[in-house]
Amino acid sequence: MYQAIILGSILLVLLYILKRARVRDTRLNMPPIPRYKIPIIGHTYSYFFNSEEFLKQCKKEHGDIFSIYAWGQVKTIVGKEYSHEILAREETFSFKRAFVERVPYAVLLKNMGLITPATLLKDHVFYKLSSYSERMQKSLYSTAQKHFNISDQPKVFDNLYHIMTKIVSSTIANVYIGEEESKHDEIIAAFGGITSELSIFLMVPPFLNLIYPGLHNYAIRTLVKSGLFNPAAKYRDVLIKHIKKQVCKRLQEKEKYGNSWKRPDDLLQDIIERDGFNPNNINYSLLSDQIFVLLFPSIHTTAGGCANLLMDLASRPQYIQELYEEQLEVHKEADENGILPFEALNNMNKLDSCIRESLRLTGHIVTLEHMALKDYTFSNGLQIPKDRIVDIYADDVYQDESLQGPNPKSFEPFRHVDANVSASKIGKSYLPFGGGKHACPGRHFAVSEIKFFMHKFILNYNFRTESGKIEERIRIGPYAFPSSSRIIIEKRIK
Numbered sequence: 144m145y146q147a148i149i150l151g152s153i154l155l156v157l158l159y160i161l162k163r164a165r166v167r168d169t170r171l172n173m174p175p176i177p178r179y180k181i182p183i184i185g186h187t188y189s190y191f192f193n194s195e196e197f198l199k200q201c202k203k204e205h206g207d208i209f210s211i212y213a214w215g216q217v218k219t220i221v222g223k224e225y226s227h228e229i230l231a232r233e234e235t236f237s238f239k240r241a242f243v244e245r246v247p248y249a250v251l252l253k254n255m256g257l258i259t260p261a262t263l264l265k266d267h268v269f270y271k272l273s274s275y276s277e278r279m280q281k282s283l284y285s286t287a288q289k290h291f292n293i294s295d296q297p298k299v300f301d302n303l304y305h306i307m308t309k310i311v312s313s314t315i316a317n318v319y320i321g322e323e324e325s326k327h328d329e330i331i332a333a334f335g336g337i338t339s340e341l342s343i344f345l346m347v348p349p350f351l352n353l354i355y356p357g358l359h360n361y362a363i364r365t366l367v368k369s370g371l372f373n374p375a376a377k378y379r380d381v382l383i384k385h386i387k388k389q390v391c392k393r394l395q396e397k398e399k400y401g402n403s404w405k406r407p408d409d410l411l412q413d414i415i416e417r418d419g420f421n422p423n424n425i426n427y428s429l430l431s432d433q434i435f436v437l438l439f440p441s442i443h444t445t446a447g448g449c450a451n452l453l454m455d456l457a458s459r460p461q462y463i464q465e466l467y468e469e470q471l472e473v474h475k476e477a478d479e480n481g482i483l484p485f486e487a488l489n490n491m492n493k494l495d496s497c498i499r500e501s502l503r504l505t506g507h508i509v510t511l512e513h514m515a516l517k518d519y520t521f522s523n524g525l526q527i528p529k530d531r532i533v534d535i536y537a538d539d540v541y542q543d544e545s546l547q548g549p550n551p552k553s554f555e556p557f558r559h560v561d562a563n564v565s566a567s568k569i570g571k572s573y574l575p576f577g578g579g580k581h582a583c584p585g586r587h588f589a590v591s592e593i594k595f596f597m598h599k600f601i602l603n604y605n606f607r608t609e610s611g612k613i614e615e616r617i618r619i620g621p622y623a624f625p626s627s628s629r630i631i632i633e634k635r636i637k
């Protein structure tokens with residue numbers, strides 16, 4: 144027993160010495176690391192429990208680029224003056240590489256190496272957004288009706304993220320695998336389940352890395368491989384079942400009706416018409432992985448954006464009337480079924496400004512984690528090594544008056560109305576969709592969905608927080624998640 148304890152202690156000390164050598168690498172002109180008192184723990188405690196003040200202090204003492212030692216790893220935090228270098232140099236900094244370290248897609252999906260999600264979306268979804276407009280609205284309105292289901296009495300809801308995940312899942316299912324399949328509860332549950340379960344990977348801090356760097360990722364991969372927690376394996380059969388049903392049906396109908404066949408318009412149909420698809424040897428596992436890989440980026444972010452916006456407005460109901468009046472005006476463009484033309488989105492200036500403000504104040508203290516693919520020298524001469532994780536210091540960008548205008552910390556829903564910058568327009572002072580070559584290709588889709596949803600919601604309901612107070616985001620370390628506080632929704636008296 145004693146021998147094991149002594150051996151374990153020696154091992155820990157050795158590991159610590161090894162790690163320290165990595166922290167103090169003198170090969171490059173590295174960003175400064177603030178002093179810390181407790182070995183191994185480093186800055187973890189301050190970074191996790193007091194990230195706002197801790198990083199502010201670090202920047203004050205060490206300048207625009209500094210590194211911290213948290214969760215057994217050195218990471219570099221880059222302030223507003225240099226953050227554009229990360230977004231502009233896609234050959235050096237990769238968002239995707241940092242992301243798959245946390246959400247292990249390569250272990251979750253057999254065919255990950257064969258899929259390029261951004262290309263799939265750019266080629267088959269975004270240029271067709273306007274043609275999906277009617278279906279998006281119908282799906283959003285009917286599922287919102289189902290999940291909120293408000294009669295004459297006010298109703299209380301908590302966990303808006305959860306409800307919005309179901310609503311957005313239904314719209315995404317409609318556009319990705321078709322109207323027919325999107326009507327099945329089983330498929331909506333799978334789309335929503337995949338999204339919520341993958342988000343757990345982002346929420347759990349990498350505490351095992353305190354024992355040894357990389358142990359957290361190793362444990363996650365082992366967990367996924369063993370099947371103990373594997374959202375892909377859990378939902379694969381449901382996805383394949385519905386995709387197979389549609390593909391077989393479509394191939395048969397095409398065969399039967401020839402030129403008079405009415406081609407369904409959705410991502411699945413586009414994929415099966417791509418070069419290389421062999422109807423005589425269909426790889427359903429690949430088809431299902433191609434859809435799977437898109438679910439988390441499309442649903443988690445849009446549902447979170449919508450939940451945050453609802454809570455921001457419920458926290459400040461004094462602004463809802465002005466939005467209501469704008470939406471009443473826009474609604475004059477709707478047809479007899481209440482469906483808006485796609486172009487009507489351009490006339491929702493106040494709502495668009497609210498969305499931009501809510502996304503601006505998403506609440507992350509740091510954001511857009513990237514991995515350095517090679518050694519890099521910032522324009523101020525500081526250097527970081529290959530494989531270094533680099534975060535953009537979001538607070539530094541969003542609390543700067545020269546970038547955001549007066550009172551940058553306060554939520555001012557109509558801040559952007561006269562500025563002629565839409566919610567999907569990216570720039571140095573607005574980072575929710577990233578930037579550069581890899582800026583989110585789904586941003587127009589996401590903002591259109593949020594606008595269509597909010598249009599109807601504001602026309603139909605009044606809403607406020609149950610506490611009557613401003614409800615802030617949930618904070619886990621430096622990252623923010625939608626509040627789960629309760630809101631009261633009641634039918635608007637027209």
Ligand code: HEM
Pocket residue numbers: 230238239260261264440441442444445448511574575576577578579580581582583584585586588589590
């Ligand atoms: C409010 C909603 C959304 C937010 C906040 C968001 C945010 C982001 C961010 C920060 C990135 C990384 C950008 C970078 O590397 O600089 C990204 C990438 C991406 N997003 Fe979104 N996104 C949203 C909605 C969507 C939707 C609806 C889709 C799909 C329909 C989507 C698909 C993607 C894809 C495929 C990428 C990877 C792009 C690439 O690697 O080139 N996103 N998103």
